[in-house]
Amino acid sequence: MGRIVLDQVSKSFGDVEVIPPLELLIEDGEFAVFVGPSGCGKSTLLRLIAGLEDVTGGKIEIDGQEMTSVPPAKRGLAMVFQSYALYPHMSVRKNIAFPLRMAGLDKEEQQRRVAHAASVLNLSDYLERRPGQLSGGQRQRVAIGRAIVREPAAFLFDEPLSNLDAALRVGMRLEISELHERLGTTMIYVTHDQVEAMTMADKIVVLNAGNIEQVGSPLELYREPRNLFVAGFIGSPRMNLIEGKEAARHDAHAIGIRPEHIAVSGSEGNWSGVVGVSEHLGSDTFFHVHDTGVAETITVRADGEVGFRHGDRVYLAPRQDAIHRFDAKGLRI
Amino acid sequence: MARAVTPRRKALNTLIAWAIGLMIFFPILWTILTSFKSEAQAINDPPLFLFFDWTIENYGVVQDRSDYMRYLWNSVIIAGGSTLLGVVVAVPAAWSMAFVPSKRTKDILLWMLSTKMLPAVGVLYPIYLLFIELGLLDTRTGLVIVLMLINLPIIVWMLYTYFKEIPVDILEAARMDGATLRGEILHVLMPMAVPGIASTILLSLILAWNEAFWTLNLTAAKAGPLTAFIASYSSPEGLFFAKLSAASTMAIAPILILGWFSQKQLVRGLTFGAVK
Numbered sequence A: 001m002g003r004i005v006l007d008q009v010s011k012s013f014g015d016v017e018v019i020p021p022l023e024l025l026i027e028d029g030e031f032a033v034f035v036g037p038s039g040c041g042k043s044t045l046l047r048l049i050a051g052l053e054d055v056t057g058g059k060i061e062i063d064g065q066e067m068t069s070v071p072p073a074k075r076g077l078a079m080v081f082q083s084y085a086l087y088p089h090m091s092v093r094k095n096i097a098f099p100l101r102m103a104g105l106d107k108e109e110q111q112r113r114v115a116h117a118a119s120v121l122n123l124s125d126y127l128e129r130r131p132g133q134l135s136g137g138q139r140q141r142v143a144i145g146r147a148i149v150r151e152p153a154a155f156l157f158d159e160p161l162s163n164l165d166a167a168l169r170v171g172m173r174l175e176i177s178e179l180h181e182r183l184g185t186t187m188i189y190v191t192h193d194q195v196e197a198m199t200m201a202d203k204i205v206v207l208n209a210g211n212i213e214q215v216g217s218p219l220e221l222y223r224e225p226r227n228l229f230v231a232g233f234i235g236s237p238r239m240n241l242i243e244g245k246e247a248a249r250h251d252a253h254a255i256g257i258r259p260e261h262i263a264v265s266g267s268e269g270n271w272s273g274v275v276g277v278s279e280h281l282g283s284d285t286f287f288h289v290h291d292t293g294v295a296e297t298i299t300v301r302a303d304g305e306v307g308f309r310h311g312d313r314v315y316l317a318p319r320q321d322a323i324h325r326f327d328a329k330g331l332r333i
Numbered sequence B: 001m002a003r004a005v006t007p008r009r010k011a012l013n014t015l016i017a018w019a020i021g022l023m024i025f026f027p028i029l030w031t032i033l034t035s036f037k038s039e040a041q042a043i044n045d046p047p048l049f050l051f052f053d054w055t056i057e058n059y060g061v062v063q064d065r066s067d068y069m070r071y072l073w074n075s076v077i078i079a080g081g082s083t084l085l086g087v088v089v090a091v092p093a094a095w096s097m098a099f100v101p102s103k104r105t106k107d108i109l110l111w112m113l114s115t116k117m118l119p120a121v122g123v124l125y126p127i128y129l130l131f132i133e134l135g136l137l138d139t140r141t142g143l144v145i146v147l148m149l150i151n152l153p154i155i156v157w158m159l160y161t162y163f164k165e166i167p168v169d170i171l172e173a174a175r176m177d178g179a180t181l182r183g184e185i186l187h188v189l190m191p192m193a194v195p196g197i198a199s200t201i202l203l204s205l206i207l208a209w210n211e212a213f214w215t216l217n218l219t220a221a222k223a224g225p226l227t228a229f230i231a232s233y234s235s236p237e238g239l240f241f242a243k244l245s246a247a248s249t250m251a252i253a254p255i256l257i258l259g260w261f262s263q264k265q266l267v268r269g270l271t272f273g274a275v276k
Helices: A042-050 A092-102 A107-120 A136-148 A166-183 A194-200 A218-223 A228-233 A245-249 B007-035 B057-065 B068-099 B105-117 B120-134 B140-164 B168-176 B181-192 B194-210 B213-218 B226-231 B241-261 B263-270
Strands: A004-013 A016-026 A031-035 A057-062 A077-080 A154-158 A186-191 A203-208 A211-216 A240-243 A254-257 A262-265 A271-280 A284-290 A297-303 A313-318 A324-326
Touching: A004 A042, A016 A042, A016 A211, A031 A042, A031 A194, A042 A057, A042 A077, A042 A154, A042 A186, A077 A136, A077 B168, A092 A107, A092 A136, A092 B181, A107 A136, A136 A166, A166 A186, A166 A194, A186 A194, A194 A218, A203 A218, A203 A228, A211 A218, A211 A228, A228 A240, A228 A254, A228 A324, A240 A245, A245 A254, A262 A297, A271 A297, A284 A313, B007 B241, B057 B241, B068 B105, B068 B140, B068 B181, B068 B194, B068 B226, B068 B241, B105 B140, B120 B140, B120 B213, B140 B194, B140 B213, B168 B181, B181 B194, B194 B241, B213 B226, B226 B241, B241 B263
Parallel strands: A031 A186, A031 A203, A077 A154, A154 A186
Antiparallel strands: A004 A016, A004 A057, A203 A211, A240 A254, A254 A324, A262 A313, A271 A284, A271 A313, A284 A297
16 A cells, blocks of 8 residues: 655755665565765655655655655645644644544544544543643654554655653554554654664665765665765764775775674784773673774673773674675675 | 843832833823813913813814714725735735745745835825725725735735744645645644744734825715814814814824733734844
């Protein structure tokens, strides 16, 4: 039902091309995440799909139908905004019922669907309140409620969790993932947070300066980043990127090795350096190692019990089969 | 650091504020007092303040001589009609300027406001001739149209500043929720802008009610509003101060009462954006 196809879609604001022509396919029922640094065009791409911006070129197809110049109201999509965008003058009940009222559904059907959405989202006790009387998490749920009552072909989320505090964000992340499992509806989710992208997505679309750098499942992107940008963007902490002599030894312009693929010890390893800052997370510890001679800083992930201190000399052993190689253009070899 | 206010200073401030307030209100108070005097006492030298023979005779005479209700009704129709029409035209205009601005929007806004700097008498002739041509002279329809156009820049400008305060996200949400443009304006924008629209309507009503230049120049006997009613008491053969005052009092009473009850709204409207 919610298969979305972008065919040579491009967008310019005046003379500035923010999205060069691109191709993208989102399968029905898929959870797709657009991720990239701020200003990469991910929100613009979402708004093009929503119809809130007009495309400069190309075609958008939703559910087999050409929708390029169809107004947002008629595309059968629902959107959840970063600011929630609730109607402040309406109660929660009326907020959720608004799309149904606009669609001209009869009162009984409206009430039935609102009650159902409210029970799914644990909002039943708040239906008579105004948005101003709700907490951030509750407002977010109302915004989601307003989206699900329409039974849309696809949901569009524009950085929906960035206004919530860290604990709430993790909770809502799970709720949205669960909702996706339950409804099986296509979801497109925009975020700058690669952790959100990795944990929620079936398919991640990595964007940079309006270009799609790579499309793939979270693990594909993690295991085989297509270029240096994706390699550096996906994964936390960031992949260590090394150029120069050490890279040349591997017949590459640059090599990358993830912190979790480097063993650290006090006695043996290919590289040696001095421990700088250590970040203790309990389960893991991240060591930032300097003066290795291969790169300014090498980040290493070690077991939480490993106890090196600031200034200790350590030896690093990268796992040879986990080294990523890139050519002079930054493309994976 | 908060400034310390001594009781003496506070009392002095209160006194000054009252003095200024009374000074501004005094002409209106004097008009009202004069309306209760006889013609002789009205021009008494020295002027009589409170100790005179109170009479309501002037009101009776004014009502007998000219039909107050007819003028009042004309005022209501002209002020109400021009305001209503103005808001109907201005809401979509302000919507488009606030939410789909073009490169020229700011210029258009300024240009519109600049028309208010033109002396009205400068366009009296063309408008007068147009009115003759169109048969609008001394009609309420004509005045509704002229006053609507005169106040339109202010109405559009005020609504524009109110609409600017409304987050675009909310309107986009309405669009995503299936609202048509009409639905978006009617169900989301207008309810959210109610305080702004209310103060705009109020200001437009007051401006139209008090407008004298056009109402005096474009009416004769039939369509004259209360401004014409007052003017009819200032005659070349001499002034009857008491009767003129009674007529003025009757003319300003409705708008004064309206203003009194809505002063909170009005102050908020006029200082919007400046203090929030």
